[in-house]
Amino acid sequence: MAENRTSRDAAIRKRRWAPASLLPDPTPEQGYVFRWVRMSTMNQAYPMNVSAKLREGWEPVKASAHPEIQLAAIENDKHRDNIVIGGLMLCKIPTEMAEDRDAYYRTQAENQMHAVDNTFMRENDPRMPLFAEKKSKVTFGNGT
Known part of the structure; x- marks a missing residue:
């Protein structure tokens, strides 16, 4: 009464189509955080943004x-x-630098x-007190 069973590894699931992501996620690296930095908008270069990010400590990948990450074309020599x-x-x-940056901006927002x-x-x-709640x-449904 032994049945011929195949393992789960042998069973191949059909791959489903999904639209491609506009900005692919890189493979995570230990100790680093990734971010897409704007270089240009509508073919107008914006070097101030890139130089500011480089001064903050961001490094081009x-x-x-x-x-x-497959690149179809190089936009800029x-x-x-x-x-x-x-x-x-x-x-x-x-x-570590990203966490310091987040803490800085969190403090700015709190201030x-x-x-x-x-x-x-x-x-x-005193005649009409204000509340800083x-x-x-x-609530969902009937408010209870």
Whole structure:
């Protein structure tokens, strides 16, 4: 009564079609974060953005480092060795620097919120008190 069974490895599933991603994700590298940096918009070069990102610590990713990203055409001779798609250049930065950058901007946003709250509460009047409530509530259906 032995049945002829095949393993799951032998069973091949039909591959489904899906539209290609406009900006492919590179294979993750230990200790690095990736980001697409704008080089141009509508064929107008924007070198200030690229130079600012390079000064922040972003490094252009070489095409040879990620052969899984297929490039149909090189858009710019200056950046021939880098991965450039649609005016965006793939860059990487060490994870530690990315976390420091995120913490910096998080602190900036918190300071701005404190400034807004202070300005708002300065207008407080005991006859008509203001409330700086920072909660949101989501209800479904009949509100219970």
